[in-house]
Each structure stands twice: as structure tokens, then as C-alpha cells.
Amino acid sequence: MNFAFSEEQEELRRSVRRFLEDRSPMTEVRRLMETEEGFDPAVWDQMGNQLGLQSLIVPESYGGAGFTFVELAVVLEETGGALLGGPLFPTVALATTALLACGDEAAKADLLPGIAAGETIATVALTEDSGRWDLDGVTLAAAPSGDGWTLDGHKMFVLDGHHADLVLVAARTAAGVSLFAVEGEASGLTRTSLPTMDQTRKQARLEFSSTPARLVGEDGAAGPVLGRMLDLAAVALAAEQVGGAQRCLDMSVDYAKTRIQFGRPIGSFQAIKHKCADMLLEVESAKSAAYYAAWAAAEDSDELPVVASLAKSYCSEAYFHAAAENIQIHGGIGFTWEHDAHLYFKRAKSSELLLGDPAYHRELLAQRIGM
Amino acid sequence: MTTELDVDQWLDANWDPDLAVRAWWQRLAEARLSAPMLAPPYGRQWDRQQTVELVRAMTRRGALGPPSGIGMMLAVPTLLAHGSTELVETLVPRILDGSHGWCQLFSEPGAGSDLAGLLTRAERDGDEWVVTGQKVWTSTGQYADYGILIARTDPDASKHRGITYFAFPVRQPGVEVRPLREMTGRAIFNEVFIEGARVPHANVIGQVGDGWRVASTTLMVERMGIGGATVAAPSAAVPGTVAGHLDRPAGSFGQARPVIDESMVSRQRVRALVDLARQRARLADATVRQDLARLYGLVEITEWHLARMKSGQAATGGEGNVAKLRNSDVVRLARDVAARILGMHATVTGPDTPGGGMWQELILFSPAPSIFGGTDQVQRNVVGERVLGLPREPGPPPDTPFRALPQNTVPARSER
């Protein structure tokens, strides 16, 4: 494979970075994290109209830009570095990837264009009280009703579930786990925001009570669809984690050069210098893992399941380690609310657990390489 | 365990949840039970085990623990080691019965790890000293009547010689305490701006110019405390005249943990974590089992280490450093295994999560213990240089006058 990004990809990175510096600086991230919605609809619209971020991996036949997962990874590395809040991740990394894998032409034709146009905010509701990221965790019941279906039960930890226009719900029918599309405003759907540790990424609890739903794909056939979604989402999250980890390293190195104790920059102490060097080692390794995984996703390689779990487990730990070391290198100031270090720490811890923690992914990896 | 006092009998006769905190703490202090490990006349010279029995008996009844915080943890042992008889007699009883709250005015914006680089100065004016400077990260400063404060009294002396240690009255004109919000969302620490504030000469602890030696006692006690040496029933009531807790019923604080919680990962908490893993059906997971067993082991070792230290068996001179470094490891491990057991539940805070939010608080507080009381890096330097006798890092000769040393500049802070 070729690890070098093309000039177009580099240009995409630059324009996303400029956009985020301009429209989502840390002051905005902090303002929005205190709000219930957690994002600015005007910025969301611009992300769609100016940059087309929501359309990146949607094929042109569904109104998308038809780029690959590599472009998406480039974008998510930047949004992860900037701690962009809001529904980009669930919309593109969860709902879009699930729809693309669902094999239901009608559903794709109906639902993808709205997402690609930036008009539909979408998410996937998979996890329940158990917090499990596999099909065994799905107990929410779906039953046929007239020519459609209804859902009863509840979902937990649904990213941006409190305001999404479209929720793809994993539910159990007589035939097994199936995927359903539910409108955000559907009757019998109660949405409650959860107090997230990482305030820049919102979650909700969704309660379904005879909620009308549309079956997406075959009844009982959501297993492979969700499996593919989870692999691609793991790769997407790994890219975000790389962006965040790099920022932690940058902050640490800047501070180590300017903070003076004992009449010397603290970076002149080997204890700190070696910490920074270790962070670099891990950030660079994380990049290699995330980029390789993005390439495997773009190429639709057979390796995807292996490298997705490999990247998710490695990048999760690299990010959290970088975020924790960043606070340590900053000393007292790193423990304050006013400093940004804690925002990365909270994002890193939450991302580590989102989609399954590193031990879970290492177990998947072990299975997938035949152990 | 037999003691000269029947703890249960005493508690039966004295614990009353309707008693005001003030009165309850007075009873504890009069019975020399606020800090029973101290020598008489303030304590009973109990050992760790006897004190643990008391804590158990109090916890069983839901009795409010003795006053906690900087006064108990740091000011009392420092005063007892270095204070004049007069100062000890006026200040120590007021700490033991909770009538005064204390804070630690050591760190400054430019003097954290390099504490002896402090710039706050104190100048003699007759029977008083006049103090000017800025302190920072002052835990519970907003509730304090007094602060243990170190200031430079002789800039011509060498860095460590020109420092003096004071029992400093905080509530006076010239002292402004501004809370700082922590990453946990709470504001326990503060910045303290001091402008021409006054402290009587009689409040100097130890000798003028010998404050660094006195501070070393405080830092040693602090390391030991963070390392787990303190044993006391929990008390969320804040001592002193400022917080307004003294007139509330002692029973109204329940078993909530103190504002400054030293033993974040006790044996009890390890058990709670094992129970949580059992409830969440995570005990069959080999990685969870391994980490819980590792954590259990480290917490046991901490207990034994402290006992060995008490017996004079472990005498490298670095006991406190070892205990504190060990604690940083334990906290990080507990944080990581708790997150693993909770999974997605760890990403949501508040009382509705499994464990009632305690583990999320641990996650958010986990970066602090490796910073406060001297960072992990500083502890390692001390172990390397003072315990193992390894050569020091190159630097100016130790007798260089403070004035002649390069100053620690402070990078600009972001807008608040």
C-alpha cells in the first residue's frame, strides 16, 4: 500500500483544519459542550454546504461525493484533534456505514441522499443497559404491525440520540437481530440526554413504546451489517483518536519548552523529555495503525476486521496515555477546568470505551487472527 | 484488640446524630479520639490497628468522623514537631476540635516542583511580619481560618536558607481567595492573592530562616498521608468558622467522604470494585480478574508497607516517597479497571450509574494524586538523590544567594 496522502487529500486536511480553527475553536467547543444539543446547526450546515463532510463516503449514485474511507479518516483526524462536538461521527461513521452495508436498495435510495446533503442527522442505536457492542447485547423487541413494524424497549448510550432525525435501531425479531429505521420525531419515542463525562460528545437514552419503524435490509439479517459498521466505525474512531493524541503531544511539548522550574525548562529534565519521546513513539505508531486501517477500509480488504480491532485497541491506549501524560506534564494547571487538557482526557477515556475497550478489541483481534 | 478505652461503650455514651458538629468534635477531642495516634496530651499513642478498630466502630454506627483536612493532616504534625509550646497550645486544640479550618499556602505560580524557588516575601515590622505574594492550588483555602505559609524572608541568603514558615491568619484584609475550578467540575483549590497581610512574629513555626527544614516535615507527612498512613472515619463536615458546618447536626453528613480524600483506594474500595465486577458479570473475564488481583495485591502491600514502616523496619529514608509513588500507581490501576468493568457506563456521570457515580469521580480525580504533594517525577528525584545517593542534576552551587539565581518565569495563562 501507499501511505502517502495525495495532494487532494492534503488539501482536504488543510481546508478542514482551517474551517475548524475558524468555526469550531476551543471557545466554541466549550460553549457548545454546556448546551444540551452540543453543536451549532449553522456550523453543521456549513460542514455540508462548503465542505461536504457528510457526503464524503456516500457514493455519487446516492447524492454523495464518492470518496473513500481514507478521505473520511483525514477529516476525522482533524475533527478529533479539534474536539469537534456534534453528530458528524454518528452520522458518517455509524449510520452511513450501516446503510451502505445493509443491501436494501430502497432504504439506501430513501435515506442516504438526505445524509449526504447534510439535511439528515443520523445515528445508530445498538447498545443497551449491558453496554455490549455485540449482537448478544440486543434485546429490544420488534414486532410486525400492519405493513410495518413497531419497537418496544430501550437503548442506552446512543450518540447524539437526543436530537438525531434518523435513528437506525438494532432490534430482535422472531428471525433474529434486524435493523430498523425510526424517525427522530416518531410516536412512542422518548429521548433523554445522558450526563456524559465527555461533554463534547453527547449521548441519549431512547425509550421505545409501540414506536413505528421501517425494516432496513432483510428480517433477521442485521448481523453482518452491524459487524461491518462496527469495523468501519472502529477505524473512524481510531482516526479521531490519532488527531486527539497528536494535540496532546503538541501541548505537552510546547509546555515543556516554556515552563521553567529550577531555572530550566522542564523539558530539559529527562523525566519529561522521555515522556514526550514516548508519546511521540505511540502517536506515530497510532498513525501507522489508523492509516493502514483506513486504507484497508477504502480498499474493502479482507484484512479489515483484523486491522480495525488492532487499530482501535492501539489508538485507544495511545490516546488515553497521551492525554493523561499531558496533564502530568502540565502539573497543577493541567488539572484545572480552564486548561484544555481535561477535555482531551475525558474524550480519550470515553473513546477508549466507545465501540468496545482495548481488551475487548484485542480479544477480537486474537480470534480474528486465528488464536 | 484491647485498648485502654472501651470504644463501643464510649460511642454508646457519646455519639448522638442530633448533636451539633461542634459539640460532637469537642467530645471527640476531649476524649483524645480525634487523632488517637498522636502522643498525649492530644492523642492516645494508639497504633494503626487500634485506630482502625475505632474507625470500624464509628462507621458501624454511622458516626461522623473527626475533623479532616489540612489542619489535621499537615498543620498538627508540623506544629508538634517545630512549633513553640505557646503556639502548639493555642492552635493545636482548635484543630483537633474542628473550630479552625486550615489550608496549605506553599505552591506559587512559579514555584511548584521547585517549591524553594518561591517569591512570596515576608518583611519584619516590629512584632509582626508583612506578607506579599501569590499562592496557588490552595485546597480548601476558601474555608480556611489559617494557612501554613512559607515565604522568603531573606533574598540574600541561599535558596533554601532564606525561607520562614508561618501559621498565617487567612481571614484578614490583604488576603483574597479566588476559587479555581478543577477538571472534576468542583472548585476545591484556589488562588490566594496576598498584599501587605500581617502575621504576628509569635506565629513563626521553627526559626526565622529555617522554614525549609520545617516545610520538609510537612512534605514528608503529606507524602505519608497520601500514601495511606492516615486512618480516620470519614467526615464530610468541613472544620472551621467559614464553611458553616459546625452548627449542623453531626448525623446530617452521613458517610459522605471528606472534601480532601486521602485514601482514594482503600481495601474497602477494592472490595466494592470486586462486587461491582460480580454484579456486572465481569468476573469471568481473565483480564479483569488479573487486574483486580493485581490491585488487591498492591493495596495489601501498601498496608503492610505502612505497618513495616511504623515498626521501624523499613528505614531507607524514602518511606513517604515510596508510599506516595505506590499510591499513584494504585489510583491509576483502579481507574483503569473500574472503567473496564463499567464499560460504557463509565462514560456517563451522576448518581444513576452503577456505583452511584463514585467510579467516574475516581476517573476524573485520578490525575491529581501524581501531582499534588510533589509530583511522581519529584518523588523519584528525591529517591534517586537522597535515598540512593545518586549524583544530583547539574545546577548552580547550593550556596548561591537566591537573588543571583535565574527566576522561574510563568507562561501566560489562557483567558478565564
Ligand SMILES: Cc1cc2nc3c(=O)[nH]c(=O)nc-3n(C[C@H](O)[C@H](O)[C@H](O)COP(=O)(O)OP(=O)(O)OC[C@H]3O[C@@H](n4cnc5c(N)ncnc54)[C@H](O)[C@@H]3O)c2cc1C
Ligand atoms: C488537586 C491539587 C491540589 C493541590 N493542593 C495544594 C495545596 O493545598 N497547597 C499547595 O501549596 N499546593 C497544592 N497543590 C499544588 C501541587 O503541590 C503542585 O501542583 C505540584 O507540586 C506541582 O507543581 P506545578 O503544578 O507548578 O507543576 P510543575 O512543577 O511546573 O511541574 C510540571 C511538570 O514538570 C515536572 N518537573 C518539574 N521539575 C522537575 C524535575 N526537576 N525533574 C523532573 N520533572 C520535573 C513535574 O513532575 C511535572 O510533570 C495541589 C495540586 C493539585 C493538582
